[in-house]
Structures are given as C-alpha cells and as structure tokens.
Amino acid sequence: MKRAGFTSIWLPVALLLPQLSIIAIFFYWPAGWAVQSSFYLQDPFGFGSTFVGFENYTDLTANSEYMRIAWFTVVFTALVTFFSLSIALLLAVKADKVIRGAKSYRTLLMWVYAVAPPVAGFMGIMLFHQHTGPITDFFKALGWDYKILVDYNSTATAFIIVSVWKQIPVNFIFFLSGLQSIPRAVREAAMIDNRSGVRRFWDITFPLLAPTGFFLLIINITYALFDTFGIIDTLVKGEPGNNPMTLVYKVYMDGFRGNDLGGSSAQSVILMVLVLVLTVFQFRLIERRIHYS
C-alpha cells in the first residue's frame, strides 16, 4: 500500500468486486468441488454418489497404469526441462555475444512462442508421420525402427522433441534478458581477471544467471506438466490407446471420456498439491532472487 492511500471504502470494494467474484465462481467453487468429489464414488449412470473416503486416492496408488503414467510424466518433465533449458542457454549466450545480426537472431529464436501447442503438434504429425515423415526417415537411416503411435518410445520421442521446440523461445528470452542485465562493469572486471572465455562463463556468468535459471526451472516444470496438453492430444490424435500420456492428460481422459468423476477429481487434487509444493518452492526462490539483486 502507498504511504498516502486514498481513504474511500466503497470505491476499492467496487474495484475489487469483478475480480473477486470471477475468482469465487470460476476458481474457488470448482476447486472446492474437486476436493469434495474426490471423496465420493459417482454412480456411472448419474444416480447419486457414495462417500468413499480416501478410496479414490488409494485406488490410484494401487493402480499400476496410473503409476506408470506418473513415472512417464516425471521422465518426460525432466527431459523436456533439461533440453529446452540447455539449448536455450547455449543460444542466449551466443546471441548475447555476437554483434552482427544480434537483433535478427533474437527475432528468429523467439517467434515460436506465439505458435499454439496444438498447431505445433499438428506439424509434428506431418514430420513424424509413420510412412512419410522426414524425421521418421532420418531415424530409420540411423537404424531405429521408428513407429510413432505404435511404439511407446517413438511416440514419447515425438512428444519431447515438439515440446522442447515449443519451449525454447521462453527460456531464450529470459536467459538473454538475464545476461543483458549483468552489469557491464562486472563483465569488464571479469575480462581483466580471466583470459579464458569458458572459465569466465562458468565462474562469473553462470552463477549470476542462476536465479533466472531456478525461476525458469519451475516455469519449465509447470509447462511440461500442463501446457503440453495440446501437443500430446494432437500428436495422438485424441486417441492415446497404449501410447504414453502425462498426468494431466489422464485427468482429462478419466473425467471426460471415462466418466470416472471421483477418480479424476482425486487426480486433480494430487496435481493441485504438486503445484502448490512447486509454488512454495518458487516463492522461496523468488525471495532469494530479491536478495541477489
């Protein structure tokens, strides 16, 4: 709040009202409803529901398919985060270094931000097509019998490549702006202290970028968990069958296709808790970030 705040009572209430009511109706109500229905077993024909306590949750942990999907989600998230962060960091460091064409590179490397995930997925369908896709041909030339939608690993590879492609721009933009905010004097001092560019990067630049990196880590995990939905749904053409899927996709499948409201709600709640943990972690990092600067 500002030092000399206005003292009116009704005006701020009126100003806050639209935001608060939207949040109440479309956030708190649904979230509460999810928690509640995660304790009930819904009759498949819609004739009421039975309270079952934690049964929906224990069912999930006992369900080997769910655990397999959870494990895939972890691996998928780790790989997408790792590749999109490291490729973006490499590109950002180089884009920060070159003098000629710096602006053009910046544009060329960030515009994909605006491509919708399902559009990216749709291009993926063409590129990874089982019979006519050029990437399929490439993998086959390397000796891999690549069969998207038939072979589990083939499909997972397509998920990861398309997801990384879509996420590089965000990471690139943040890394580049992080690099550009390193004071000139610090760079110059490092130039005088250290002859080797590689050593300068690991001793000076990388630690100074660490706060940005931590922040991006959370952003990327959230991205891989949730925002890849459109990519996955498009690549499997809405029919996952035996293909890999992420936890969010499973929530969608069980809730909207399988009509298992209780199970789907329990999964939602598990994801909510996961995000809460991540966010608490993130807030602590942001606090640290403030100390850095």
Add this chain to the structure above:
Amino acid sequence: MAQVKLDGVGKTYPNGFEAVKPCSFDIEDGEFVVLVGPSGCGKSTLLRMVAGLEDITAGSLSIGDRQVNDVDPADRDVAMVFQNYALYPHMTVRKNIGYGLKNRGTSAAEIDAKVQDAAKMLDLGALLDRKPSQLSGGQRQRVAMGRAVVRDPALFLFDEPLSNLDAKLRNQMRIEIKALQRRLGVTSIYVTHDQVEAMTMADRIIVLNGGEIEQIGTPAEIYHNPASKFVASFMGAPPMNLMDAQLENGEIKLNGSAALTAPAKQDYTGPVTMGIRPEDVVIDAAGPTPFTIEIVEELGAHRLLHGRLAGHPFTVHVGKDTTATTGEVKLQINPDAIRLFQPETGKAI
C-alpha cells in the same frame, strides 16, 4: 496569503512510533520558514501534515483563520513542490501546470492565461509543449515551481526541492526561489537537510531533531546562539568546535592544563561542553592557547586548519592572507564567542 498556526501538532503512527512530538509555533503572513534537521528528524512528516498528506494525530493546525485538520489537501489552498518534482510524465509542461486549475473547474481560457503568466515568470515559455522527459533537471524544477505558483495558493510547501540538482544549479535555484517568494509574498514552509539552504533562504529557521523542535530563530540567532550542542554542530560548515571542559571560578579548564577566560558573569561550577566557532579564533604568537596543526585545507578564499587543541580535535578558520603549515602555533580565542552547554542534556547554559 495567510498565517499558519500549529498548536501541539504531533504524529504517532499506529505502531506506536512517535514521528513528531507535539509542537507549537506560528508562521507570519508572507514569512519564509525553513524546517531543517538530519534525515528521520520528522521534518518531512511535519510538512506533509501541513499539506494534508499525512493525518494529524494530535493538536490543531490552522491555515488563515480556518482549522484544517480534517480538510482534504486539495481544499487547503496549499501548493507543494516535491523532491523528485512529481511531474506527470505523460502530460506536457502546459498540462502539468494547468492540471490543478482544471480540476477546480477553471475555464480553459483562464487556465491558459494563468499558465502563460507562470511560464513567463519562470522562463518556461519555450518549453510549454514539451514532456517532462525532454527537460533538464533545472527545467523540471521550474515546472514544479510553475505548478505551485499558478494556483495562487495561501501557502507554499517545499519538500527538499533542490536536493536532486547539482551544486551549481542548486545555488542558482536557491536565489531564484527566494526572489520569487519575495515577489509573490506567499507564506512558505521549506524543508531541507542542507544547513546552507536553511541559512541563506530562511526568515526563520526551525531546527528539528528526533521529532522535536530544538530551536526556532532567525539564521543569525541560530548560528551565533545555538540552543543546544545539536544545533551548534548541525548548523555551520565546518561545525562549531565542541570540547569537554571544567568551569571553575569564571575560568574554563581544558584537560586541566590550558585555561581560558569564560564569557562574562558565569557563576556556575562543574563540567561543561565548551563551543567555539572556527572563525572566532585567531593565530597569535602571543596567544595563550597552544594548537597543533595536522592538516591544512586550502579553499582559495580561506583556509581550514585541522588539528588538536589540548588533545581535542579542533578546526580553525583563517583568511587567505594567513599562511600556515603543520606544526604548533598559539591561538587567541575570543571569550565573548565561547558558548557553554550542559554535557548531559546538551542545552545551552
């Protein structure tokens, strides 16, 4: 134009911190009063209470004949110049100056005429259609002044208006503000931490420390007869020399050795703090007091000699014609210029 009356005005924050202890003083019509003190002394809070930007938690404030404790800032008939000028960045100079008039419902033609007048007075005519970002620091300062002048207020409030300017510009604007205030005859309260500004601009100075008034007086009174050790050391550059001493039978003893004649009619006996301005001392081979010069500061028009007197750090101000080198000299101290303070309370004796 108006008198300002503060009667026990104080500020206590909800957390219990007393930023300004209840204080009372009157400001005459057309008077230029400077509130001076170190940062955190409550001078800005006091000014902001007068402006109405801060609630008054004790006492009564009147501007003119009107008690204004609960009057909205816009209705107090005051104008304020802020430290960072607070110009509206998206408005031209013309709009910045005219915004207050527009909110009062003044007609466009009248606004235009008044803005023109103010611009002429402040030499802003050529800049009226520029935005603040296209102006230099001094020009922004003038626009902030223009915004205050155009409203023709009963009271001007200045909150460290010159502290963002470089030294040269600050000296120039100091004179301009003072001249403008003289010409318009508007009662003014001016807050600063710079004692030079306080000395040069004020009709009367109010020295604040720790939320309390230390002294109210004309610049000369404040300088020559400081009411406390704090005022003595805050006003004047270099500050008054202060030394712990013993007063016995009308004689001041420093460290038991050097003895000085006390100012007239002192019948007090006991420990004191002795104060003497650096310019009230002359180098005189026949003088009684030995002084060891350690550093000579050459300032062109004069010199400052820093060293030790009876073990205490001490500074002497000499004219450009007096040559000096490091080493020991003798001093003649004018006894009438000596000021004595109680060591514990710091108050003048």
Add this chain to the structure above:
Amino acid sequence: MARTQTRKPFRWAPVFDHTILILGALFMLVPVVLAFITSSHSAVQIAREGIMFTPGSHLGENYSKALFEKGGFTATIDGMVMLKNSLILGLGFAIGKIIISMMAAYALVYFRLRFATFAFWIIFTTLLLPLEVRILPSYEAIQRLDLANTYTGLIVPLIASATGTFFFRQFFRSVPEELAEAARIDGAGPVKFFIDILVPLSQTMIAAIFIIMFVFGWNQYLWPTLITTDEGLFTLVRGIKQIYQTMIDANSIPEYGQALALAIIAMLPPVLIVIFFQSWFVKGLTESDK
C-alpha cells in the same frame, strides 16, 4: 610490433557462434517453412508423399478453401468464422483481463483497506493452480451456470487467475508515491487520478501485457475444446482438432493441404504481433515473471 599489426590473425570464435545461432534459428524455422510449402500441395499429393520440400500449385486453392469453404459436421463453419471466434477469444480475454486486473491492483495498492491482505491472498492463491488442474470442476461449473457454448463461458473462466493483477500491482508499486500526492494536492480524487494519471502512465505496461494475454487467449486449446461443442463457436486452434478428427472418422483422403493452411492461418496473427511488437512483448514476459 609491426608484424602483429600487419596481419591480424583470423578468429574462429565468431564463426562458431554464428554457426550455432544459425542452426538454432533453422531448428525453429524449418518446421513452419515446410508446413507452409506443403500447404501448397493437393491433399492426394500430401497423403502420398507427406511433407513436401518444393512449392506446389494448390496454394491459393487450399487457403481459400480453408477460409471460405463450409465444413464440419453441420457444414456451417468456415475459416472466417473460426478466425472471428479466435479474435473474440484473444481480444476479449486480453481486454477483460487487463480491465479487471488493473481495477483490482489499483484497489490493492492505492487504498487503505482493512481486508487488503486478505483480498491479496484470495487473489494470489489463484496463481498456484492453472486451469488444466481444475479443468473438470470448472467444466462442471460452466454446465451448472448454463454457460457452455457461449462466449462468456469461453472467456471468463480463463480470466480467473491473478497473473494480470500481480503484474499491475508490481508496476503500480514502482510508480513514485509523490505522483499520487501531487495529484491529491491538485484536487484529483481517486477516480480522476486513476483515469487522468495512472492509466496513461501505464500505457507501455498495458501494451506489453496485452500482447502476452492476446497470444495466450488466442492459443487456448483445452478449454475451448471442452466448452464449445457448437461448431459456430470454434476457434482456429480448436478447429484444427476438428479437422484431424474428421480425418479419422471419414475414410476418405484427409484434407491435409487445407488443414495445414488453417494451421498457418492460426499461427499468423499471434506470430506477427510478437514479431512486430517485440520489445513490448519481451518486456511484458520478463517483467511479469508469470
């Protein structure tokens, strides 16, 4: 030394840097370029050979079909309708979000409110849970409110997150305090100050957040897929799903060329905005910190 001055040694480092950057740029660019080239071929050709590397002769045909030929199950929707719906979603979301979050942020920053801290936490908890997590209950809520297949149901639930409010709150807090004080002395009340001073002052910020939000809204997929079953409300991004679903359902040759044309049309507006308003976009992205 004369020798070193006359012959400057060739430096390999910049060549290496540029090579990496060019490879990176190609990695981002090539899939889209190939999609565009392929979209100029006939459906039969694409079905047989997949991605094409040389331009074909069906460019105009595919794009005009994608934009103007009625399609879908009901044969009432064409690309123009979807384009219109995408615009409504993108603009409605961005504008609605900016207005609502500016108002809320203003109330939180500039007023002395007893329940300000409480309101702050109520609002900012929403930052924690993306729509995807609470998709099923949100869908249920929309059904109960009878808002399925309406623009309101499409747009408003997406606004129920505090990103914009957080962003404007940060910005308002960085505005010098004296500006509000000067305005108060100039006789501007809270409403006047907001409209005369704060909103014009926030122009750049509004532009930056507008771009981020427009792209976000335009690219929404999961929510529109669930909430719009009426084809008249399909957006471009949603429409792509429709096309490959008909690909599976009907046993004819899929309209690849037309679908790719639609994909290109779907990405063009947000991509152009991001490229042309790059500096605002970057500012909005990095300063909002999501």
